[in-house]
Amino acid sequence: MSNVLALIETSAAGEIRSTAASLLAAAARLGTPVAVVAAAPGSAAGLAEQLGSLGAAQVYLAESDQVGRLLATPQVEALAAAAAELEPAAILTVNSVEGRDVAGRLAVRLRAGLITDAVDLRPSDTGWVAVHSVFGGAYTVESTIEGGPAVITVRPGAVEDRAPAQAATLTTVPLGTSASAAAVIDGIRDTVATSSRPELRGAEKVVSGGRGLGSKENFVLVEQLADSLGAAVGASRAAVDAGYVPQTFQVGQTGTSVSPQLYIALGISGAIQHRAGMQTSKTIVAINKDPDSPIFDIADFGVVGDVFAVVPQLVKAIEARAS
């Protein structure tokens, strides 16, 4: 079987990000998964065991003191070095900010084709197929790369199965000082989770609030319902623009796309902008006082009513059932 490279995301301290397991599972679908890691020299002890347990057959550790100092370049060069040695059938990165940067530069450098934001990958008679969800899930498109090597970014967490654990071999390679032009990193601030609520991306349940909440203070209603359900908190763009919550809460075309088991929209009219980021949710519930809100067109359960009356009653009913 051909090798398939998977670029493992790491924190500034060198810890493996939670996206690794899903990306290695995606790689295992197409061939022998090789985890590629760019790390500062000596910072990545225990990597082979950890990535082997997530399904990597081999760990290709590229050491460079430019990791964490230059933007994207060490990761591009780690993958380019691994590709030259291992002749992979495909190279995968996470469809994150950094993963896309790396994939873009690498595809040009290797004269490879690029496919972004695959939500599924599978082998086919002629090679492999990448599946995409386009226009907020309104269309499904399948594509592949012809005429050369392939670089594919995979939506974080989209591949849900896990590759079987194995004993990974470790190859450590020093990277020379890069000669190519790169931006310099002056400071890194990893976001520390300040709340016990689940992260919006990948959450099983999401409660979002919109302009109908009326004020920043009233947005606490969204949080109360989210906490009673163990759900993540989201918001429409209108609520973000009105300053109720920071932009990181935004669900929609611009913002985070979510696909939870349960999505509850409070005081959200359901502009196409918003629907594009949540309409693939399994079950959609909407509460809005305007009976003509487009959100009701896609809601499995819609309540025409006042969120300030309905939600407190709902929270009480949920708590009564829980106790």
Place this chain on the structure above:
Amino acid sequence: MKIVVLMKQVPDTYGERRLDTQTGRVDRGSSEAIVDEISERALEVALRYKDSHKGTHVTVLTMGPASANAALRKGLSMGADAAIHVLDDALVGADMGQTAAVLAAALPRNEYDLVIAGNESTDGRGGAVPAMLAEHLNLPHLSFLDSVELSVGEVSGERVSEYGSLDVRAPLPAVVSITERAAEARFPNFKGIMTAKRKPLSVVSLAELGLGPAEALAGARSVVLCASARPARAAGTKIVDEGNAGEQLAEFLAANRLI
């Protein structure tokens, strides 16, 4: 300072967008074509620098069908000085790799200090073209910037990712991409609209860029195998609150094992 801003014409995200399921391409006839909002924000970043630094020259650049001319006209009426439209039938259906190669060839050689683009278009959402362009030009790139500081010889800013933020900088020339947090775009005023008509807008073909179709479109490329519309979601139960909607909703959630 010479700045080039990449602009893209896209289907309006506030309208119904369609994909041609035969080709997997955007059905440009089915919805109104507008300048991607993120392109206008990228242009705003350039125009703010121009407002406070006399002698700044801003060029808007697009690759697209004949109708994309409207995107450039809007850029000129907002305040850009010149426009370049790469227009060639051979580019229909071009993928990100081909787009980046053509844009790299279209940049006026050694006549720019900074290229600014949006972080990702609202139709393709690839978000990789700025990095690809930078690699073609062997320039540093700063992507997904929430804020941009521009000075003589250097660009810096705050780059926000899924995990936090980075302070980053690069010497010029460089390629940057910005997020919707970077700037709120201005509206063209009457004077801008009138003067835009006199500003240079050059239309160039692949041959004029020194690229034959074979060169521009050579190498590995992405190919659409099939495309299908997902069945539309149907509306379910809709009730009007008569004082017990919260309890009814809790029952619905319980019946679906969601609580």
